[in-house]
Amino acid sequence: METLIENNEKTKFCKHCGSKIASDAVICINCGRQVEEIKSNQPNIVINNENTNNSVNTATATVNSNIGMMGNTKNKTTAIILCLLGLIGFAGFHKFYEGKILMGIIYFLTCGFFLIGTIVDLICLLGKPKQYYV
Incomplete structure (x- = not known):
């Protein structure tokens, strides 16, 4: 109809x-x-959802491996010593060492966020490799 x-x-x-x-x-x-x-005169539509493109994964891996190399190399031991100085009153030196000037000023003015931030940073620094990138 x-x-x-x-x-x-x-x-x-x-x-x-x-x-x-x-x-x-x-x-x-x-x-x-x-x-x-x-109807037979209509074209057949084939949907193929298989992705066999490997170049996307390779490019992503290459980009991700280069991201870590873009920063400045820092020594874990030096950062830990500067962070320990924060525990005895000179807070924020490890942030200045890493190049984080604003955070260093905030740590200095607040005594390392009242030592809580310094303790957290010390724990984080202990888990980093000997040479790390910032």
Whole structure:
């Protein structure tokens, strides 16, 4: 059963939801169900979702490996000694050593966030490798 609408387009009704669809439609745009059999003159649509592209993974690994090398090399032992000086009153020197000037000033003015920040930084420094990048 086909009808005409205002722009002279032929339409039909979906046999599942009853909404108006184009007369040559195979799938209803409202309910998504198939309303007609696929005719032989229509091209077959093949969906292949396999990704065999390995260059994306290689490029990502290369970028990630270079990110760590972009910073300045710092010595773990020096940073720990400067952080320990913060525990006895000279807070913030390890932040200045790492090049974090604003954090160094904040640590200096607040005595290392009242020693809590200095203790947390000391624990973090203990877990870093001997030469680390900032």
